Amino acid sequence: MTSFAAPESIAAHARRFYAEGETPAPPRPAATVLLLRPDPSRRSGFEVYMIRRAVGMTFGGMYAFPGGSVDPGDSEIRLDWSGPDSAGWGDRLGLAAEAAQAVVCAAAREIFEEAGVLLAGPHPEAVVGDVSGEEWERARQALVNRRTGFADLLRDCRLTLRSDLLLAWSRWITPEVEPRRFDTYFFVALLPAGQRPRDVSGEADHTTWIRPADALARTEAGEISMLPPTMITLAEIAACPDLAAVPAAAAGRNPAEPILPRIELAGDLATARIHLD
Template structure:
């Protein structure tokens, strides 16, 4: 989501584009084992390169816009089906399918972590998938340049998307005053065993695991610039305390659309809970 001031003459009624983002979680200090559900946890954050036209230098979760091919009905799939996801996300079935696929695809493109497995192992607890070899890297780059589809990559490798590894968390819509708007569904997912996020370059120049409870102080001190939904989501994760807490959290997926207004002479994003998030000044790099 874009947090810059509105340029003169910008379209104030821009239609938000659908997007999906994933809060990737693991037990604190763990290299990726699916254990420690009752201990401290960490969330993966990525810092966008400063040359990006959108949110340069901001810490974000992996994610991005929905691609038209994400609605492909041929994606091999386990867990809740698109119909159930549509009820959970508050969308129609094609949109739900596209959002779930976009969440998994974008996470793989940006981190190398793939929420998928072999179908015959879909009910097993310990599943290891190594996406670091060169042939996997070709697939990842092919998804980015659109020379390969997500359905093709999974089907050719005999893998299924594990929708049960995703948990719907929230939905944020960019304020109406912004020229570039997104309708973003947030998901939580635990890091699959054996997989390790990679610094793959592209849109991010740094990836780090951090305690979600430490994020607010870092943001307030100006050491970790973030968009309001990222700060708010980390605060919600912190209140859950553990992976088990995240698994058991009750979430109502309703649209959250902040407004932009001046607070104390400074332009801020104001969310429904009354929290003010100051916007960067025109031309400033967060």
């Protein structure tokens, strides 16, 4: 059993939840993506792209990975698709085919909305290059403001969604004491050549590329804050010696099995106990 001291906001939720005998809120399906790239300052190793959630957002002030909730349109869209079909993704994620498609589409949509990275190409073996120009930014803004849908954007640009570029890693469910809960699937993806994440999300107030081990060291030193799912995932990915080892590591994992942290109160403090079975 691994334990973490809970942030005060979570401790407060736990005290209120247990005192008032509340019923857990249903978790909303969500997806998040660890974007990885070779470490440009070294001959080996890699970095991960992280954002700091803006104050006022859910889990504000915490460092995390780009991602967000599944939208209703993510399960309804029909588009050109490369990689495992929805049934194949369903087998991998432990979901019905339609729900699996929604999670995968949410992962691809969210990293385009939040980081300006597009996992799509003109045919199943290609990926678009730089998508930071004005025309692409107008398309991204239209997606963020829901003036267009993700499938419509890809269809208008004659692009195929590269679901094969996403590697399923894990699944975390927000503790029952939280008023807003998420059932989040974590994915890993290598940054496509020619693309670069951009600080375009109004949900973040800082972004950075950082080596996973360095991020963990800064967290331990109290310089930055992360929730347990982020820390655990960084430790897991840091165990890969290089990017070439990541696909094999992902293939050996079971992303369908949920990890549900439990919050236990001890006096006026709350301790989050994370079970990693």
